[in-house]
Amino acid sequence: xxxxxxxxxxxxxxxxxxxxxxxxxxxxxxxxxxxxxxxxxxxxxxxxxxxxxxxxxxxxxxxxxxxxxxxxxxxxxxxxxxxxxxxxxxxxxxxxxxxxxxxxxxxxxxxxxxxxxxxxxxxxxxxxxxxxxxxxxxxxxxxxxxxxxxxxxxxxxxxxxxxxxxxxxxxxxxxxxxxxxxxxxx
Numbered sequence: 001x002x003x004x005x006x007x008x009x010x011x012x013x014x015x016x017x018x019x020x021x022x023x024x025x026x027x028x029x030x031x032x033x034x035x036x037x038x039x040x041x042x043x044x045x046x047x048x049x050x051x052x053x054x055x056x057x058x059x060x061x062x063x064x065x066x067x068x069x070x071x072x073x074x075x076x077x078x079x080x081x082x083x084x085x086x087x088x089x090x091x092x093x094x095x096x097x098x099x100x101x102x103x104x105x106x107x108x109x110x111x112x113x114x115x116x117x118x119x120x121x122x123x124x125x126x127x128x129x130x131x132x133x134x135x136x137x138x139x140x141x142x143x144x145x146x147x148x149x150x151x152x153x154x155x156x157x158x159x160x161x162x163x164x165x166x167x168x169x170x171x172x173x174x175x176x177x178x179x180x181x182x183x184x185x186x
Contacts, residue, residue, distance in 0.1 A: 069131055070174030072167055075124035076100060078143055081184040085150040093181055095123060100182070101141040103164075108133035114140070130169055138164035139180060146182040153178045 077093035104113040108131040118125040139149050139161070151157075151165050156173060159165035167176050 068171070068174060069129045070169040070176070071126050071128045071130060072104060072135060072137065072169070073121065073124055073126035073175070073177045074102060074137065074180055075177075076102070076139075076180045076182065078146065078182045079184070083181075083183055084185060085181075085183070088150070088152075088181060090152075090179070090181070096143055096182060099141075099143045100139060102180075103138050103140045104135055105164075106130075106133050106135035109135075132169050132171070132174075135167045135169065136164040137167060137178070139182075143182055145184060147185045148183045149180050150183065151178050151180045 076096040077090070078096045079088070079093040083089065083092065101115050102118075102125070104117075104127055113127055115125055118127050136159070137151075142149060149161050151159075151161075153159075153165060153167075154173075154176060157165055157167050157176065157178060165178070167178075169176065
């Protein structure tokens with residue numbers, strides 16, 4: 001401890017400072033580390049081995065939602081009069097216009113989505129950045145003159161036009177594509 005001038009003689013208040021150094025001296029940023037020649041770099045070596053990383057022993061929580069998001073893409077086609085689900089000729093069908101609507105619902109969604117919420121793609125529409133979960137896709141409005149529709153779906157998608165098509169987005173299927181064919185059943 002160093003006493004300030006006049007300390008203890010009543011002339012001025014006394015002030016004191018303590019300076020301590022803990023640990024090794026750190027070299028200036030511009031100078032090479034100790035033991036290195038000018039222009040060389042020294043890689044520090046740990047003095048103790050931390051050992052192997054601890055193993056996880058806890059079981060994963062079965063109620064947790066898997067990470068990731070996916071998409072559901074759909075192409076909607078209008079088929080000529082007289083075509084039915086048993087005699088479907090995709091080459092004879094043309095892309096649908098704007099006079100139809102689809103709905104997508106699911107527990108992971110705050111509200112039911114429509115085509116207005118989808119991104120228009122070349123030849124179809126897609127709902128993107130969907131959380132992993134189960135969804136139901138249905139055609140809510142058919143084009144004028146059409147009475148029914150059928151979907152051609154990938155493995156794992158189930159359902160029908162009356163109840164909608166159930167689609168599960170999970171680690172095995174994050175991006176699902178399907179085709180809907182509008183029919184004029186007479």
